[in-house]
Amino acid sequence: MTITPWGGYAGSSIYDVQSGIGFVNNPLMFDRVQKSVIYSSFSPLADPFLANAANSYLYYRQDTRFQFNPSVANLLLLAWRGLTVRKVKTPE
Numbered sequence: 001m002t003i004t005p006w007g008g009y010a011g012s013s014i015y016d017v018q019s020g021i022g023f024v025n026n027p028l029m030f031d032r033v034q035k036s037v038i039y040s041s042f043s044p045l046a047d048p049f050l051a052n053a054a055n056s057y058l059y060y061r062q063d064t065r066f067q068f069n070p071s072v073a074n075l076l077l078l079a080w081r082g083l084t085v086r087k088v089k090t091p092e
Contacts, residue, residue: 004036
């Protein structure tokens with residue numbers, strides 16, 4: 001998904017913008033991208049980024065520390081926080 005270009009529908013003008021103009025995230029440098037089609041189950045193995053996760057702020061705090069000061073220690077702490085985020089039980 002990180003290599004897939006995405007953006008507005010091709011052919012939009014500045015006077016009739018509906019879904020956006022142009023594409024971004026085009027690392028393969030395709031000319032005149034029209035659309036991207038992805039076939040996948042979209043079921044990740046682990047997802048520490050859920051909005052309903054308890055203590056997810058600890059993960060994001062460590063992510064900020066890693067982005068500010070990239071080091072092996074901060075990377076290991078980030079991985080640990082990603083593995084230890086608890087999911088909140090939702091009432092049924």
